[in-house]
Amino acid sequence: MKKTIFLLAIFGLVGHLSAQTLKVHCGQVTTTIPAVQAGDMAYSDGGTVLTIMNNVFAVNAIDSITVDRSEYKASEVRVNYAGSTAHVTVSGDVAPHMAITASAADVSVVADALLQSEVVYELTGTSADGSFFMEGEYKATLVLNNLTLTNQRGAAVDIQNGKRIKVQLPDGTTTALVDGAGGTHKACFFVNGHPEFCGGGALVLTGNTKHAFSSDEYTLIEPGFGSITVNKAVGDGLNIEQYFRMQGGSISIKGVQGDGIDVKVTNDPLDEENGNIFIEAGSIDLTVSADDVKGIKCDNAMTITGGSITALVSGLGTKGISTGTDLIISQTGTTPTLVSMDVTGTTYMPGDALLESKCRGIKVKGNFTFDGGTIDISATGAKTKAISVDGSYTYISGSINCAVDANM
Amino acid sequence: MKRLFILMAVLSAVCVQAGAQSLDYITFRSADGTERSVSIDGLRITFADGQLSATNNEESFSTPLSALSTMFFAEAPTAIRAVATADAHLSYSNGLLSVSAPQGEIVSVYGADGRLVLQHVKQADGEECIPLSVLRGVYVIKMNGETTKLMVR
Numbered sequence A: 001m002k003k004t005i006f007l008l009a010i011f012g013l014v015g016h017l018s019a020q021t022l023k024v025h026c027g028q029v030t031t032t033i034p035a036v037q038a039g040d041m042a043y044s045d046g047g048t049v050l051t052i053m054n055n056v057f058a059v060n061a062i063d064s065i066t067v068d069r070s071e072y073k074a075s076e077v078r079v080n081y082a083g084s085t086a087h088v089t090v091s092g093d094v095a096p097h098m099a100i101t102a103s104a105a106d107v108s109v110v111a112d113a114l115l116q117s118e119v120v121y122e123l124t125g126t127s128a129d130g131s132f133f134m135e136g137e138y139k140a141t142l143v144l145n146n147l148t149l150t151n152q153r154g155a156a157v158d159i160q161n162g163k164r165i166k167v168q169l170p171d172g173t174t175t176a177l178v179d180g181a182g183g184t185h186k187a188c189f190f191v192n193g194h195p196e197f198c199g200g201g202a203l204v205l206t207g208n209t210k211h212a213f214s215s216d217e218y219t220l221i222e223p224g225f226g227s228i229t230v231n232k233a234v235g236d237g238l239n240i241e242q243y244f245r246m247q248g249g250s251i252s253i254k255g256v257q258g259d260g261i262d263v264k265v266t267n268d269p270l271d272e273e274n275g276n277i278f279i280e281a282g283s284i285d286l287t288v289s290a291d292d293v294k295g296i297k298c299d300n301a302m303t304i305t306g307g308s309i310t311a312l313v314s315g316l317g318t319k320g321i322s323t324g325t326d327l328i329i330s331q332t333g334t335t336p337t338l339v340s341m342d343v344t345g346t347t348y349m350p351g352d353a354l355l356e357s358k359c360r361g362i363k364v365k366g367n368f369t370f371d372g373g374t375i376d377i378s379a380t381g382a383k384t385k386a387i388s389v390d391g392s393y394t395y396i397s398g399s400i401n402c403a404v405d406a407n408m
Numbered sequence B: 001m002k003r004l005f006i007l008m009a010v011l012s013a014v015c016v017q018a019g020a021q022s023l024d025y026i027t028f029r030s031a032d033g034t035e036r037s038v039s040i041d042g043l044r045i046t047f048a049d050g051q052l053s054a055t056n057n058e059e060s061f062s063t064p065l066s067a068l069s070t071m072f073f074a075e076a077p078t079a080i081r082a083v084a085t086a087d088a089h090l091s092y093s094n095g096l097l098s099v100s101a102p103q104g105e106i107v108s109v110y111g112a113d114g115r116l117v118l119q120h121v122k123q124a125d126g127e128e129c130i131p132l133s134v135l136r137g138v139y140v141i142k143m144n145g146e147t148t149k150l151m152v153r
Helices: A002-017 B002-020
Strands: A021-026 A029-034 A041-044 A049-052 A055-058 A064-068 A076-082 A085-091 A098-103 A106-111 A119-127 A131-135 A140-151 A157-159 A164-168 A174-179 A187-191 A194-198 A202-207 A211-215 A219-221 A227-233 A238-241 A243-253 A261-264 A276-288 A294-298 A302-304 A307-313 A319-323 A327-330 A337-344 A360-364 A368-380 A385-389 A393-400 A404-406 B025-030 B035-039 B044-048 B051-055 B060-064 B068-074 B080-082 B090-093 B096-101 B106-111 B116-121 B126-131 B137-143 B146-152
Touching (some): A021 A055, A076 A140, A119 A131, A174 A187, A243 A261, A261 A276, A276 A319, A319 A337, A327 A337, A327 A393, A337 A360, A360 A368, A368 A385, A393 A404, B025 B051
Parallel strands (some): A029 A085, A076 A119, A106 A131, A131 A157, A140 A164, A140 A174, A157 A187, A164 A194, A187 A211, A202 A227, A219 A243, A227 A243, A243 A276, A276 A307, A294 A319, A302 A327, A307 A337, A319 A360, A327 A368, A360 A385, A368 A393, A385 A404, B080 B146
Antiparallel strands (some): A021 A029, A021 A064, A041 A049, A041 B068, A049 A055, A064 B044, A076 A085, A098 A106, B025 B035, B025 B068, B044 B051, B051 B060, B090 B096, B096 B126, B106 B116
């Protein structure tokens, strides 16, 4: 085994020494070209135009061309933020399909519809006033690699690409995103498509205008994921359309003036699992203290089959969990299911026919089925209830230490 | 042991391929066929006032952008130089190749496709005019251990 590893290291070194990469530097953007694919780099129009691998450069826009022995990586856009500026490095194979603008620390990448391959966008560095905007027609990967980014004027990260967006937080990294107050944007970190979170790193969000995070389609948190922490949001911590599925990782939300996690139906009735939440593993830790808000809210059904939800719920009319239709709590597989809440508070807008709202640990507008796991809810305060069910309550198995107020 | 042997064979094939692609030079080709190669080590190319300037760890040179045709990576520097109009050893005009070389020197002319067009042995020391009736194009002349590109217009 030792001999194998030694040989691999030697051959890897030889391979590395053989690589050559040409770099065309134009302002804040560098295009990389692998030497083995460069071919004839043609000058035309009297030497005013240089074409390399379908990348057309105006020669007078080129600051310099350098060559080094670094390894070329295809299909990548790397943005490094450094204070009041940002530098973009784009691979030559995808650069012809990208409109990249970088002004101070604001970076915009718009990929045209002809780009039909996945690009990895990696963001690193630090800026107290910068942003990243991306638009495209094909699925992509967004790597947040020890990025600390504040945008005083809008969303810190705005992904308008409506496809699958793999959001990767590499192990051991921490990314912190903050937006500015008084803006018109929807969230500090926004994804128009469907984000899938992976990697063992940490993401910390602050939403000073509205939500900390928002997606216009489903959000998935994969097994082995690290953490999302919301320190503050004027709106919701996580505002999600279509559905939310959590298969691992941890979410911690506090300091929100809206809901902790809010899952809404989309306008398309054909969208699958519309308005549903699935908690399969991982942990959710919520502190909700504003009036008439919910720790976790969904327009349709919520299904918990593993993992833990822990909530401190206070405030008038506030609810730990609120479902638009049914709630199913069970325990499948090896991951224990735990729902633990400490609920204190009274009624919001008492006597108001439309707005009156009472404090609940769990509020189910449909039916509640409990088949495994542990429910531990402490509810105190006038007219406060641990669990309130508009429909029927079915107990099959599990441990529960509070009353369930159901109609059937 | 068998696994180790297979691994070595695969990695050797990869390295042979990688080694064959060690492109350590950039060659600049002008419209007249002239070529100039520079090592990529420390290479930096800039553009100003209609000129391309290339600087590396060993040398610097400049060339007019308007005269440039292309540049490309190469494993070895080009050995081809253009025929200078004031070249004392070689010139071409009106179908005659004028060669100045010792008696017995072999002059070989190749087409762009590598085909041998003419081979002549110098009959005497000094300058000799060799009939060379060819079409317009690029030819390579080998003589005295040197290779020279000839553009016939």
